[in-house]
Amino acid sequence: MSRYSSLQIKKLMGEAISRWNMIEDGDHVLVAVSGGKDSLSLLWNLRERLKRIPINYRITAIHIDPGFNDYSYKKVESFLRKNKFEYRIIHSDIGKLAHSPQNRENPCFLCSRKRKMLIFKASEEMKCSKIAFAHNKDDVIETFFINVMYGGAISTMMPVQEFFNGKIKVIRPLYMVDENIIERYVSYMGWENVDLGCPTSGRSKRQEIKEMLNSFYRKNKKVKGNIFTALHNVRTDYLPTSL
Secondary structure, eight states, X not given: OHHHHHHHHHHHHHHHHHHTTOOOXXXXXXXXXXXXXHHHHHHHHHHHHXXXXXXXXXXXXXXXXXXXXXXXXXXXXXXXXXXXXXXXXXXXXXXXHHTSGGGOSOHHHHHHHHHHHHHHHHHHHTTOOEEEOOOOHHHHXXXXXXXXXXXXXXXXXXXXEEETTTTEEEEOXXXXXOHHHHHHHHHHHTOOOOOOOOTTTTOSHHHHHHHHHHHHHHHOTTHHHHHHHHHTSOOGGGSOSOO
């Protein structure tokens, strides 16, 4: 079963990259690596994919140390160095700033926003026109519900998204991959998630949405697929344009 998850990731990731033309010959892709199961799987499979395709691209891992502790980034660095990945680590105090008394309502939003800003800056310095994030199918669905319920907007993550007038493209090669496939794959590979020390880990709005959705998934296995399909089958004629 775990071996099968490896084949599933390769197939679904390859399909997403091809369908949305995410990576082209000669690209230098900056891969955001948090140390979690998704980002490790993405980084590994982007390199493995080079063995099977007729084009060549360069990948560089980037890890933003949020500054919660002095050892989590060392675990990430150890993994990257051991497996001979090109990488860059940027140290910051983003985690502490996001969880300061002045920002208790939504620390995850500020932390994510500031991390992306650092990654965008690094991509410009390194002349990387593409940044790969490890968001999976579940993340896409959960983001939709977060935006509806807490942001008052119908929107979610896109497989490919341009920033700064097209100078940088964000790509999400795991866009079509279910989270449970990644979990089985990581177990198969024997990797451990790196705990960044975030005090709100497991207590975020995303976690609340995840638990809500899982309750529906358990009752009907078709629900997740139907939601994901619905995000690509928007009938704007049946949506009001203003309030």
